[in-house]
Amino acid sequence: MSGWLKNPERRRTAFSFAVLLGLLLLFYYRLWWPGLVLVKRDAFRFFAPIRQYVAERLLAGELPEWFPFESLGRSLIGSTAAGVFHPFTVLFMAFPAHDALRFSTLAACLLGGAGALILGRTYQLSRAASVIAGLAFACSGYVVSMTEHITYFYAICALPLFCSGLAKAVKGTLVWVIGPAVLWATVFLNGDIQTGYYYGFIALLQVLSSSDVSTRTALGRLALVTVLTALLSGIQLAPSFAALQASERADPALFHKDGLLWSTHPLQLLTVVASPVGDATNHFDIAHFFFGSLPAGHAFIGTWADSLYVGLPAVGLALMGAWARRDLRWIALLGCLALWLALGKYGWLYGAFFDVVPLWSVFRYPEKLMGVVTFSVAMLAGAGVDTIRERRAPAVLWAMAVVLCLCLWSICQTDAVGWWVAEYFRAPIPLAQETTRSLAYAFLFSGAATLGVTLVILAFRFSRLPEPLLLGILTVVILLDLSRVNQEAYRTGPADLATFTPTLVQVIEQHAGVRGAGHFRISSDPGGYIDSPVPVLQALGVYGISALNLKQTLHVELNAPFGIESINDYMSGQSVDMASLGSLRSRHFDIWASIYARFNVAYLIGQKDQFSSPPLSQYVIGVLPSHDIALVKNPARAKARVYLSRQPQAVNSHVSVERLAASQEFLLGAVDLIETRGEPLPGPNEKGRASMERYDPGKILVRTETPAPAVLILLDAYEAGWRASLEDGQELPIWRANALVRAVAVPAGTHQVTFTYRTPLLAAGAWCSFAGMLICLGLWWSAWRTGRQGRMVREPHEMPSR
Numbered sequence: 001m002s003g004w005l006k007n008p009e010r011r012r013t014a015f016s017f018a019v020l021l022g023l024l025l026l027f028y029y030r031l032w033w034p035g036l037v038l039v040k041r042d043a044f045r046f047f048a049p050i051r052q053y054v055a056e057r058l059l060a061g062e063l064p065e066w067f068p069f070e071s072l073g074r075s076l077i078g079s080t081a082a083g084v085f086h087p088f089t090v091l092f093m094a095f096p097a098h099d100a101l102r103f104s105t106l107a108a109c110l111l112g113g114a115g116a117l118i119l120g121r122t123y124q125l126s127r128a129a130s131v132i133a134g135l136a137f138a139c140s141g142y143v144v145s146m147t148e149h150i151t152y153f154y155a156i157c158a159l160p161l162f163c164s165g166l167a168k169a170v171k172g173t174l175v176w177v178i179g180p181a182v183l184w185a186t187v188f189l190n191g192d193i194q195t196g197y198y199y200g201f202i203a204l205l206q207v208l209s210s211s212d213v214s215t216r217t218a219l220g221r222l223a224l225v226t227v228l229t230a231l232l233s234g235i236q237l238a239p240s241f242a243a244l245q246a247s248e249r250a251d252p253a254l255f256h257k258d259g260l261l262w263s264t265h266p267l268q269l270l271t272v273v274a275s276p277v278g279d280a281t282n283h284f285d286i287a288h289f290f291f292g293s294l295p296a297g298h299a300f301i302g303t304w305a306d307s308l309y310v311g312l313p314a315v316g317l318a319l320m321g322a323w324a325r326r327d328l329r330w331i332a333l334l335g336c337l338a339l340w341l342a343l344g345k346y347g348w349l350y351g352a353f354f355d356v357v358p359l360w361s362v363f364r365y366p367e368k369l370m371g372v373v374t375f376s377v378a379m380l381a382g383a384g385v386d387t388i389r390e391r392r393a394p395a396v397l398w399a400m401a402v403v404l405c406l407c408l409w410s411i412c413q414t415d416a417v418g419w420w421v422a423e424y425f426r427a428p429i430p431l432a433q434e435t436t437r438s439l440a441y442a443f444l445f446s447g448a449a450t451l452g453v454t455l456v457i458l459a460f461r462f463s464r465l466p467e468p469l470l471l472g473i474l475t476v477v478i479l480l481d482l483s484r485v486n487q488e489a490y491r492t493g494p495a496d497l498a499t500f501t502p503t504l505v506q507v508i509e510q511h512a513g514v515r516g517a518g519h520f521r522i523s524s525d526p527g528g529y530i531d532s533p534v535p536v537l538q539a540l541g542v543y544g545i546s547a548l549n550l551k552q553t554l555h556v557e558l559n560a561p562f563g564i565e566s567i568n569d570y571m572s573g574q575s576v577d578m579a580s581l582g583s584l585r586s587r588h589f590d591i592w593a594s595i596y597a598r599f600n601v602a603y604l605i606g607q608k609d610q611f612s613s614p615p616l617s618q619y620v621i622g623v624l625p626s627h628d629i630a631l632v633k634n635p636a637r638a639k640a641r642v643y644l645s646r647q648p649q650a651v652n653s654h655v656s657v658e659r660l661a662a663s664q665e666f667l668l669g670a671v672d673l674i675e676t677r678g679e680p681l682p683g684p685n686e687k688g689r690a691s692m693e694r695y696d697p698g699k700i701l702v703r704t705e706t707p708a709p710a711v712l713i714l715l716d717a718y719e720a721g722w723r724a725s726l727e728d729g730q731e732l733p734i735w736r737a738n739a740l741v742r743a744v745a746v747p748a749g750t751h752q753v754t755f756t757y758r759t760p761l762l763a764a765g766a767w768c769s770f771a772g773m774l775i776c777l778g779l780w781w782s783a784w785r786t787g788r789q790g791r792m793v794r795e796p797h798e799m800p801s802r
Helices: 008-027 042-059 089-094 097-122 127-138 141-148 150-157 159-171 174-189 193-208 215-232 234-245 252-259 266-272 280-290 312-324 326-342 348-356 366-389 395-412 415-425 429-462 467-489 503-512 534-552 556-562 576-586 589-597 657-661 762-794
Strands: 036-038 492-494 521-524 601-607 620-624 629-633 642-644 648-651 672-675 689-696 699-706 710-717 722-725 735-737 741-746 749-757
Touching: 008 097, 008 127, 008 467, 036 042, 036 097, 042 089, 042 097, 042 141, 042 150, 042 534, 042 556, 089 097, 097 127, 097 141, 097 150, 097 159, 097 366, 127 366, 127 467, 141 150, 141 366, 141 467, 150 159, 150 174, 150 193, 150 366, 159 174, 159 193, 159 215, 159 366, 174 193, 174 215, 174 234, 174 762, 193 215, 193 326, 193 366, 215 234, 215 762, 234 762, 252 348, 280 429, 312 326, 312 366, 312 395, 312 429, 312 467, 326 348, 326 366, 366 429, 366 467, 395 429, 415 429, 429 467, 492 534, 503 601, 503 620, 503 629, 521 556, 534 556, 576 589, 576 657, 589 601, 589 657, 642 689, 642 699, 672 710, 699 710, 710 749, 722 741, 741 749
Parallel strands: 521 601, 648 672
Antiparallel strands: 036 492, 601 629, 620 629, 642 710, 672 735, 689 699, 699 749, 710 741, 722 749, 735 741
């Protein structure tokens, strides 16, 4: 046995960690079981391909600053979601993308459970109580639901350990500020700026509640942690701030509706203690009729988090813990405020914050605050376990909760309740009756779990059973209750979904005769869900089939691994003009096909019925009958990626996409609108030509041959950070052309124009991060020297032997 484990207290602590981590590995077994991949929404269609791209560029010795495979190209570091500088990126460089994503998710889960255990011990909870707190947190519905989104998942899982580190930083020596600052910085580096922003308010509430030190000292330590965090994460925060300035989020009025879209409906709060409601086949209908989601039939529009379930046992324990532990009342207050804010548009507080709290308006998803609610419930539930151990738990109230659940079970399964729900919510009668009956069984199971806790409470009071046995039974009751509901909130499928090459990739390459970026773009609309045979549905599940459909149609980032550029956009923080371009798909086909052609879209992927009638049917070059999908060559001839404008027209104000869509001259390719800011513009050019010599992310070489000065159009996004120069190094000013793309004036003759990209404010942010690391090293060195000198003073001086 090692020296560290010779101490009995340390052995018991190590055993507690082993039990908790073992239970979490059991609960999340599909994250480490070979041959599986995460298939739910963003995990499959966004994070795996985007981080695969990041890893490939890094392994090639390049910093992935630009992503050419979405919309007209995007700043990768500025968009935050790529997590380029987060430690998890190392996993993606070492393993296949989908395996690395599972391992990252599992690591975040274990971090969340272990952090809750450490925080429990920080606040003097017993080891058993801390284990149950970690279990209740890491296996809660919200946390499990976020396994689809590693950015949000990591941020909420890091919260308990952050709070523990902050408590130590406030009370301990100065060097302890490094821990919470580094952890907080990793939240920003992983791309969740919103939750990192919320960390500041949580930290403020925590330090103000600290009674062991003066308020001045506590606030001073928090200020130091905050400054150190901002410096360490500057390499991500600075580029993100630059990208924000040009995004739709910069205007709160434009972003207000989207910012409030994912608000927690008050009826969803019922699912915190009674779930599941309905089944996978009517998930979207239930969300539409009862939880305030968008109309049924919209793809991927259901509830944001598939489960909010924490369980009646955990909620009951949390109420007891909040009552018994006055020093933890700040956690109860935090949970109540977060719950109110999570209601979003259904409660006025979030709207008030939207208007008065700085930067609040640039974020969306009020429901993200349900993660903070879950954290509060889990930690207070740990405190409630200690009230059971101390035999102070009110068994009568628990018994009353059991009776209430049984009453609700008997009421909700009646036809009368189903008819009333159908009439009140204007829902189909079969859906309403199925929903109420499933709710009845949810109450029945919640009552059974509550009964288990009640029996444990009675056993503590009246039996002589060993305490470890009773605490083990309580742990099993809570784990089984959470597993019953939340196991279905994270979805995996066979690894074949990640490894196969879609049929349309080969069709496109054969038809185009080229591959790789810089040649053409596609537009993909996978439409709704496809009808699948029952065996396929059972094997893959709804999310697996959705993942298959999205990959077959090369939707969003799923096109990137195959080197095919898409005009579709998905990353957060897109520009207003790009959002307007995407909305044109609702217009008449000829309009949006023509304007997409102006931006180099050569192929369209969509529902086969859209292209089944002449004259569109003659442009179909590939069909996937099993998915009802067709690949079509754009009837409007796609513009080349680079060309010399035949008719450039100078404009003094910004040109909107709506104006372009209404201009017949533009749709026919007869004119290009150039925002020159008053600079002279070369005239029409009929004889010159331009060709692409090299197209790499972040560096593009174009060759021009023209007898007179001309305007060179490059159909890539106009975005800050791009520079253009001639072969002799002469800088060329870049103008915005046709609302979205880049243009430069080239002189007569044969020239090579080089476009290079450098992420705005990246260098400044990198220097900030370097300064933050130097400060951390300085604090650590100072603490080490102080500790070393203290040990030397305490050690007795040994006289030399004679």
